[in-house]
Each structure stands twice: as C-alpha cells, then as structure tokens.
Amino acid sequence: MAPHNAGAAAEGIAVELENQLPDAEKSISYDPALANAADAQQLANIGYKQELQRHYSSIQVFAIAFSIMGLLPSISATLWFNVPAGPVGMVWGWFSASAFIFVVGLAIAELGSSLPTSGGLYCNTIGLIGGICSIDYGFASFIVSLGTISSDGEWSPKRGYLYAIFVVTVLSHGLLATFAARIMHHLQTWFVVANIALIVATVIALPVSMRINDVPINSASVVFGLAENETTWPTGWAFMLSWLCPIWTIGAFDSCVHMSEEAKNPTKAVPIGIVTSIGCCWIIGFLVTAILAACAGNDFGAILSSPFEQPIAQANLGLLARWRLAVFSIPPKDKQVLWVPAIKNSGASCIVAVIIGLLSLINNAAANALFSLAAAGNNVAWAVPILCRILWGQDKFRPGPFYTGKRLSVVIAIVALVYLTFATILCMFPTEGPNPDRLF
Secondary structure, three states, rough: OOHHHHHHHHEEEEEEEEEEEEOOOOOEEEEOOOHHHHHHHHHHHHOOOOOOOEOOOOHHHHHHHHHOOOOHHHHOOOOOHHHHHHHHHHHHHHHHHHHHHHHHHHHHHHHHHHOOOOHHOOOOOOHHHHHHHOOOOOOHHHHHHHHHHHOOOOOOOOOHHHHHHHHHHHHHHHHHHHHHHHHHHHHHHHHHHHHHHHHHHHHHHHHHHHHOOOOOOOHHHHHHEEEOOOOOOOOHHHHHHHHHHHHHHHOOOOHHHHHHEEOOHHHHHHHHHHHHHHHHHHHHHHHHHHHHHHHOOHHHHHOOOOOOOOOOHHHHOOOOHHHHHHHHHHOHHHHHOOHHHOOHHHHHHHHHHHHHHHHHHOOOHHHHHHHHHHHHHHHHHHHHHHHHHHHHHOOOOOOOOOOOHHHEEEEEEEEHHHHHHHHHHHHHHOOOOHHHHHOO
8 A cells, every 4th residue: 555655645646525616626636745635625626736835834824924024124114204294193104004904904815715826816026026125125224224323423325335235135035035945934933923022122122221311201192192294295195105104014914825825724824814914013013103203202303314314223322222223223134034935036036126226326215116116016916806806706706714794895895995096196106295495
C-alpha cells in the first residue's frame, strides 16, 4: 500500500464532494500535500486548480493584513495629512474614515467568503506598485529624519539621499519576495506581537515622559474638540483631507483575499482576517491618534514646519531622549518586510516602483502623489467587484459562511461604493489649496 499511496500523492487523488455551484465538477484531482479535500474542492468549484500550499491559519491570515498595515509606523508616515486639521482632524478624522473603511471591508469580506480566490478581487497593478512606492518612501523618510535629529537639525538631507535609500529598500524587498516567501507565514505571529508591543510602548512612554519633564498634556477638550486649519483650504475640507491618513494606513486588508489560495478553510479565514484587521486598526488607531494629539503640544504649525521631515519626530523630540527616538523609528522596516507576501511579479513591480519613485526628487507635493497613487488604486480595485456584483451578479451571487443578509448586504455595498468614489476623488486633491500670493 505504501508505494501505491506515494504514487497517488504524486499524481493526484480523485475525490467527490457535494457541489457548491451547479456547474462544478464532481471529481477533482489534487495533491494532499498542498491542501485538504474540502479546500481543493472549494477552489475547483470556482474554476481553479489547487497549485499553492495552504499553510496559513486564520490567525496568520489576520496577521498578514494587520502587519502590513503596520499601524503606528503608517500613522507616523501620514501625519502630514491630518495634523493640519488639528486634534479634531487627527482623532475624529481617523474615527470617521475608519468607519467607512469598515463598511468596505464588510462588502469585500462577503465576496471573499463566497469566492475565496485571489482572482475574486480585481488585482490592480497601479495599487500594488503604488503600495510599494508609498511604503518604502515612508521608510526612507524615517531614515533621513534620524540623521536630521542626530545633528539637532543642522543637517538637512538632499532628495538624492532620500531616493537612494528608497531604491535600496525596494530592491531588498524584491529579493525577499523572490527568495524568502516560503518562511513568511511562520513570522506573522511575531510581527503582530512586535506591532502591538510598539503601540503599547508608545502610548505609555509619551505621557509618562511628559509628566517626568513637566511638559503639559493637552486636555480632553483640546484633543477631542479643537479644530485648526493650517492649509489654504476651507476648514471643512481640511478635515476631509485628514481622512487620507487612515485611507492609506488601513489599505492592506485586501491582502487576506490575495492569500486566500494559501489559507486553510478560506471561506472563514479570509472574511475573519478582513473584518478583524480593520476593526483592530480602527479602535487602536483611534487610541493612538488621541495620545499623539494629547502629547503634541499646542503649536501644530511648528510641527508641520519642522526641519525633521516627520511630524512625529518633531513631536517626540521635546519629550524623549534620542535613543528612544531611534527605537520609535525602527519598526517601519518590519512593515516593509511584511508587504512581501502581497507582491506579485516582484521583479517588474520593483523596477516600475523605482521609476515612479523619481517623483520624490521633485518636491514634497510630488512625493505625496506616491501615497495618493496607492490609495486611489486600491479604491478602484475594491469598487470594481462590488459594483459588478450589484449590477450584474445579484441573482448569481451565492453567499459563503460570512453573509450579512440579502437586504443589508446590498445597503453595505452601496454605502461602500459611494465612499470609495468620494475617497478616490479626495486622493486627487493636493494638501494645500490655491494661494493667490503664489500665482506670480
């Protein structure tokens, strides 16, 4: 029997399960070393053959998304967008935008539960390449800010240095995606622990350090009620632009769908990963932004005009010793490593990312386009399958284990589409409005 079993494993084993779709084949050939019969049958019902090994548990699928988001490093890299609106923009801008992102997550989770394959979500080249550009550019900005801090602001990096660090980072991630993908699922739990530890250390260290140094902490009325406008846009639109921080930060939940063909029991693992990763970032991010607003002082204009190129670096400088700043600035590297599993065709993606990254040599406005590119690309990618389901697939849609109900599901999809349309338009706006004094 042993030789027979070995040969069967190599050539594939035929199994019969109850069909989930009318046109599904009753018998499939699969390799038990890659997946169990139920998961292989589920993929066959959709029309795909099991070719990848399913080694991601539900927790690891969640860890992929949560770790790629890299909550605190991502917030740090995008504070430029919500600090101009003051504490209200930082705190309530995060909370309100995250609520809509959660609705989008519900819509995508239903699709991922019904069709647990990476082909079930429209995978856009622009969104993936833009993600590489924006994440690695944020990491490069952290590195150069460390040099500025260590020289007490006397050294200001040239944009060529920033771009060089960006290129090295992109190439290193291309190598990781090519040669280290097999071990990434073992690291996900540890990366989640590292992210949580970083957040806990920050929310404790900042207030405690302020108390020790007798630096006043902003009151609750300031943190939750003070609205400012450091832009040339109207105050209301300055608040809306603060949404760009959570829009970019909570933008990797679709990685759960990308990993669906490597996940065990994907009809449940994928939606659980999507909903829990967004929910955790929503609540924890609200806490983090509130702490940052409380510890940022009362001169938000000074934070934006800081020579350190990073608002959080300026906010921390007056509170913590330099060695602590180094600790707070290192974790974005973890975030970059965790983007690896979501990269497809890593070589081509890296080359295009390096070319698009040349925008950073122009000015800050051009560099911000890297973040807008990623966010807008993702929004379009999520909107396409949701729209197709509403317009053409409503009668054909067969829900999976995660389903909000026939009526509520449609409402969720419509709200998600309206939000994604608005968010895409929002990403196209510059952070500074028209200024007559600069026209001539």
